[in-house]
Structures are given as C-alpha cells and as structure tokens.
Amino acid sequence: MEYDYDELVQACLSIEIDELQFLAAQPDLMELFLKEMKGSPLTRESAREWLSKHENNNLYQ
Numbered sequence: 001m002e003y004d005y006d007e008l009v010q011a012c013l014s015i016e017i018d019e020l021q022f023l024a025a026q027p028d029l030m031e032l033f034l035k036e037m038k039g040s041p042l043t044r045e046s047a048r049e050w051l052s053k054h055e056n057n058n059l060y061q
Contacts, residue, residue, distance in 0.1 A: 019047035029054070 005026075012022045020042065023030045033042075033050050040046060 018044045019051050020044050023047050023051070 008017070008022055008025055011017045012019060017025075023033050032054070033047065036050065037046065
C-alpha cells in the first residue's frame with residue numbers, strides 16, 4: 001500500500017490502516033520506532049503510544 005504522507009494520515013484517521021501500518025509505510029519513522037522499542041512487542045497500541053509521544057516531542061514545540 002503506497003501513500004504520500006497526507007494520504008497516510010487520512011488513511012490512519014479513517015481507520016483504513018492502523019498506527020503500526022502507518023509507521024511501516026514511512027521507513028524513517030519506523031527506524032526510530034524500532035530503535036526506541038528495543039525488542040519490546042510491536043503492536044498497534046505500542047505504535048499509537050509511540051506516535052503520540054513522538055508528535056508531542058517533535059512536532060508541537
């Protein structure tokens with residue numbers, strides 16, 4: 001499934017894809033996510049929590 005960023009955001013908001021799929025479609029973000037998870041389970045919930053933290057720490061400052 002290939003999307004540009006705006007399409008990915010819309011697909012995630014409309015629940016066409018989940019947060020883990022959202023990250024997987026963006027290699028740079030997925031790399032950061034995997035580094036921070038360090039062997040922890042990769043789930044929709046962990047992706048949702050990580051994205052929220054990432055947005056708060058990097059986008060809204």
